[in-house]
Amino acid sequence: MKKIINHPADVVDEMLDGMVYAYPQYVRRLEGLNVLTRTKAPTEKVALVSGGGSGHEPAHGGYVGRGMLDAAVAGAVFTSPTPDQIYEAVKAVNGGRGVLLIIKNYTGDVLNFEMAAEMADAEGIRVEKVVVNDDVAVENSTFTSGRRGIAGTLFVHKIAGAKAESGGTLDEVKAVAEKVIANVRSMGMAISPCTVPEAGKPSFVLKENEMEIGMGIHGEPGIQREPIQTADRIADRLLEKIFDDLRLSPGDETAVLINGLGATPLMELFIMNRRVAEVFAGKGIKIVKTYVGNGMTSLEMGGCSISVLKLDDELKQLLGAPAETPAFVQF
Amino acid sequence: MKKIINHPADVVDEMLDGMVYAYPQYVRRLEGLNVLTRTKAPTEKVALVSGGGSGHEPAHGGYVGRGMLDAAVAGAVFTSPTPDQIYEAVKAVNGGRGVLLIIKNYTGDVLNFEMAAEMADAEGIRVEKVVVNDDVAVENSTFTSGRRGIAGTLFVHKIAGAKAESGGTLDEVKAVAEKVIANVRSMGMAISPCTVPEAGKPSFVLKENEMEIGMGIHGEPGIQREPIQTADRIADRLLEKIFDDLRLSPGDETAVLINGLGATPLMELFIMNRRVAEVFAGKGIKIVKTYVGNGMTSLEMGGCSISVLKLDDELKQLLGAPAETPAFVQF
Numbered sequence A, B: 001m002k003k004i005i006n007h008p009a010d011v012v013d014e015m016l017d018g019m020v021y022a023y024p025q026y027v028r029r030l031e032g033l034n035v036l037t038r039t040k041a042p043t044e045k046v047a048l049v050s051g052g053g054s055g056h057e058p059a060h061g062g063y064v065g066r067g068m069l070d071a072a073v074a075g076a077v078f079t080s081p082t083p084d085q086i087y088e089a090v091k092a093v094n095g096g097r098g099v100l101l102i103i104k105n106y107t108g109d110v111l112n113f114e115m116a117a118e119m120a121d122a123e124g125i126r127v128e129k130v131v132v133n134d135d136v137a138v139e140n141s142t143f144t145s146g147r148r149g150i151a152g153t154l155f156v157h158k159i160a161g162a163k164a165e166s167g168g169t170l171d172e173v174k175a176v177a178e179k180v181i182a183n184v185r186s187m188g189m190a191i192s193p194c195t196v197p198e199a200g201k202p203s204f205v206l207k208e209n210e211m212e213i214g215m216g217i218h219g220e221p222g223i224q225r226e227p228i229q230t231a232d233r234i235a236d237r238l239l240e241k242i243f244d245d246l247r248l249s250p251g252d253e254t255a256v257l258i259n260g261l262g263a264t265p266l267m268e269l270f271i272m273n274r275r276v277a278e279v280f281a282g283k284g285i286k287i288v289k290t291y292v293g294n295g296m297t298s299l300e301m302g303g304c305s306i307s308v309l310k311l312d313d314e315l316k317q318l319l320g321a322p323a324e325t326p327a328f329v330q331f
Helices: A009-023 A083-093 A107-122 A153-165 A170-183 A231-245 A267-284 A314-322 B007-022 B085-093 B107-122 B154-164 B170-183 B230-246 B267-281 B313-320
Strands: A026-031 A033-038 A047-054 A070-077 A098-104 A129-133 A184-192 A210-213 A224-227 A252-261 A288-292 A302-310 B027-029 B035-038 B047-055 B071-076 B099-102 B128-133 B184-190 B210-213 B224-227 B253-262 B286-293 B302-310
Touching: A009 A033, A009 A047, A009 A070, A009 A314, A009 B267, A009 B286, A026 A224, A026 B313, A033 A083, A033 A252, A047 A083, A070 A083, A083 A107, A098 A107, A098 A153, A098 A170, A098 A288, A129 B302, A153 A170, A153 A252, A153 A314, A170 A184, A170 A302, A170 A314, A184 A231, A184 A267, A210 A231, A210 B107, A210 B184, A231 A267, A231 A302, A231 A314, A231 B035, A252 A267, A267 A288, A267 A302, A267 B007, A267 B170, A288 B007, A288 B170, A302 A314, A302 B313, B007 B035, B007 B047, B007 B071, B035 B085, B047 B154, B047 B286, B085 B099, B085 B107, B085 B224, B099 B154, B099 B170, B099 B210, B128 B154, B128 B170, B128 B253, B154 B170, B154 B253, B154 B286, B154 B302, B154 B313, B170 B184, B170 B210, B170 B302, B184 B253, B210 B253, B253 B267, B267 B302
Parallel strands: A047 A070, A047 A098, A098 A129, A252 A288, B047 B071, B047 B099, B099 B128, B253 B286
Antiparallel strands: A026 A033, A033 A070, A184 A210, A184 A302, A210 A224, A252 A302, B027 B035, B035 B071, B184 B210, B184 B302, B210 B224, B253 B302
C-alpha cells in the first residue's frame, strides 16, 4: 500500500482536522467527535445532517455550509458512523424546528442513523429521515438491501438544503428530499481498485484491461466484468440503464453529474460528458446544469458514475439557489 | 493502458468539447481550434491568455472566465500548443488594451508563446508576457532551462486576472503578475506514474513503496527517489525547500495551495494540509486562504504539490476579488 498518510488508524481524525484548517470559514469540528458542523450556526431553520463512512471525500463534510448541510458525521473508512456520533451531531445543530437525516442506503448507515433518531426522539428532538437509493446497477448488494445510495445524494443535499434555508418546515424539507430521491438515478463503473488504509491491500482486483460496470462506491460487485470499452460505449451503457428506470421525454429538463471516483483524470470525465451531452441532445432532453468532478469518491478508485436528476420548476429553482460550502461548487 | 477514452489521438479535442458542454455559461471554443475563450467577451480590459500541454486539467481552460483568463490554449498532452493556435487566441480576445501571456517555464511553451507574440506584434496588437517558474525542486530539467512552472501559476491567473478586471493597464497587470511570480514557490512529489494516452505506457516507473521528491508535472526527475515516508514528513520536506527560498517571518500573510496531481484522494490532501497548517502556526506565519484539490494535475499521477504565496495588501485584495470560472472555486 502506497499512500500519503501517517498511521492508517489516524486518517479520519487527521483528515477532519485538515478540512477545518483549510475551511475555517465554513466548518468547525465538534470537540472530540468526528462531526463537522457549520462555523456559524444558523438559527430558526430545519437542520440537515448527513454522513457515512469516510473515503468518499469531499462527501460529506465538504457539503456543510449555508444552503446545504448543517452537519456531517464521518465514520471510519467505508464504515458507518456510530449512533452516538450521529446523535451528537443532531443535538448540536437542532435549532428547534427539527432535523432531517439524509442517509445513503447501506444497512449499517440506515441502522445507525435510525438509532440516533430514536435517541434524539427520546430527548424531544423531532427527527425525520430520508434514504437515498439512486444506484440503478443492482438490487441488493454487499452492505445493502435494495438499491445503493451513491453520488445522486449530492442533489438531495443541495435541494433539501435550499428548501431548509428558505424557511421550509421539516415536513416540507423532507417532502422535497423525497422528490429528489424519486427523480434521481445514478450508475457507475470502475477500472482500478482502491485500498482501505487499515486493510492495506486493494478491496478488489481487476485484470489489466478489465472494467466492471455497475460497481459500487466501496467496490461492491456490479453487473459484469469485461474488457474495457471506449468512453462513448461506457457512457451509453450507463445511460441505457438509467433511462430504463427514469422515464424522460423530449423537452424534459435535467441536471447531470459526471462524478470521478478519485483517480480518474478530469480529462476523462470531460470526454464522458461530451458523449452524455450528445446523447441527451439526440433525445431532445435538456441539461440545465452539468457538474463534472470528484463529488463522491471511493478513495483512489479509478472510474466514474453518471447521475441524472429530472427537474421540475421547484427542483430547478432550489438547485440554482446559492450555496456556500467547501465543495459544492467544486463538483 | 487502461483509460476512459475513445481514441488516444482524440482526447484533447473531445475533452474540450466536453468542457464546453459542461460549462456553456463560462466558455466557448474557437471554431476549429483548441482554444477556449470566455462565452461573454468583456470589452475594454487587458486580456489574459495562458495555456500549455493538455493533461493538467482543470488547467488552463477551467480558469477561463470573469476575473481570471480570457483564453486558454490547449496543446496535445504534455506538449506545447503551437504558435498559430496561441496567435488565434490572442487575436480573438484582444480588446485594444493589450494582451498578457502567462507562460509556464518550459522551453517549448516559452518559444511558441514568443513566436505568437511576434505574430501579434506584426499585426499591431500589443502583447506582453510573464514566465512562471515557481517550482523550487531543481534548476534546469527535462524540457526546462531554469526552474519549472507548476501549480503556483494558478495564483498568477487569479491575481493578474483580478487586476485586469479592475481596469488595470497592460503594464500594471504585467507588474502584478511579476509580483506574484516573485512571491510564489511550489514543490511536488509523486508516488505513482501517469500514462500519456498516445504513448500507451507509464512515463516513469516507481518501485512499490518508492516515492520521488521534487518530481515535475510531466514526470521530470526531481531530487531523489526513496522509500515513501509519512505525510507529515513529506509535508516537512516540501516546506523546508520552499522556506529555504521564500523568506517568511512571523506575522507574514500567505495563501497556500495543496494540489493533487490527479489520482490522490482528497483525504490524503487534507492530511497533508493538516501538517502544513500546523507548521505555519508553529512559525507564526498566517495562512489567509487555503485551497485543497486538483488545481493543476498530471493526468492520473499520484502525488501532490504545495504552493505558498507570500501576500501583501495588494495581492491579498486581488486574490479575494470575485471570479467566475469553471474551476477556480474548485481547487
